[in-house]
Amino acid sequence: MPSVSDLLNTIDTTYRNSYSQAQKIQWMNETQRQIFQSVKHEAPPHTFTTIANISQYDLPADCDPKNIKSVVIQRGMYPQFDYDNPTFDELQFVSIDSNRYIDRTGHWYSVVENSKLFLNPLPETHNEGLVVYVYYNKKPAALTLNSVPDLEESFHELLILGCLERIARARGEYDDKNVFANDFQALLREYQKQYREPYPEYSPPKDMLPNRRGHSLVNNRGRRRVYPDGLIPY
Numbered sequence: 001m002p003s004v005s006d007l008l009n010t011i012d013t014t015y016r017n018s019y020s021q022a023q024k025i026q027w028m029n030e031t032q033r034q035i036f037q038s039v040k041h042e043a044p045p046h047t048f049t050t051i052a053n054i055s056q057y058d059l060p061a062d063c064d065p066k067n068i069k070s071v072v073i074q075r076g077m078y079p080q081f082d083y084d085n086p087t088f089d090e091l092q093f094v095s096i097d098s099n100r101y102i103d104r105t106g107h108w109y110s111v112v113e114n115s116k117l118f119l120n121p122l123p124e125t126h127n128e129g130l131v132v133y134v135y136y137n138k139k140p141a142a143l144t145l146n147s148v149p150d151l152e153e154s155f156h157e158l159l160i161l162g163c164l165e166r167i168a169r170a171r172g173e174y175d176d177k178n179v180f181a182n183d184f185q186a187l188l189r190e191y192q193k194q195y196r197e198p199y200p201e202y203s204p205p206k207d208m209l210p211n212r213r214g215h216s217l218v219n220n221r222g223r224r225r226v227y228p229d230g231l232i233p234y
Contacts, residue, residue, distance in 0.1 A: 025144070038192065042135075047131060055119055055122045064136075
């Protein structure tokens with residue numbers, strides 16, 4: 001798959017510029033992050049188990065707390081918990097910084113330090129080991145010279161166009177900037193359409209055969225025409 005270095009070569013051969021590789025990689029990073037904000041990319045669920053007397057748990061590096069969709073926790077332990085038929089409860093989000101009343105005995109979660117999941121109530125010895133699932137939309141990994149973008153290969157051109165638009169804007173070439181911006185928006189709309197409809201929609205099949213009732217054929221006027229031996233002429 002094309003690396004960032006390959007994309008930089010395309011950028012430099014398309015539009016002459018004197019900007020450093022680091023600057024252009026930064027612009028591509030900005031473009032990719034904005035794309036992932038526009039088109040959500042669901043990550044595999046992050047799982048962990050609760051530990052007695054520990055209320056804070058690290059979130060994965062690609063998880064922006066604003067992109068958490070839901071947090072569910074295994075319900076109960078022995079003797080209430082049925083290990084053959086596990087059940088889970090979805091936790092409500094509560095912002096610790098808000099003025100909202102917080103029930104310390106209630107089951108909810110929050111985010112602290114913008115990187116840790118806070119669980120309430122505090123897990124204790126008798127109920128530690130509960131499985132927690134965090135569902136979230138991932139953010140893309142930061143690009144480096146030799147890395148491969150998280151964006152699908154078929155749409156790497158979006159990163160190229162986004163970088164070209166920023167180069168032209170920085171140089172004050174607004175006619176070129178507008179051309180690159182229009183191309184970027186057109187391709188982004190196509191990407192949004194394909195990503196949100198990943199499977200083709202097929203029209204339901206229609207029965208085009210004559211309507212048979214016993215050995216008869218119903219014609220367009222609703223009259224029955226009976227044929228011997230159930231045969232319908234072609």
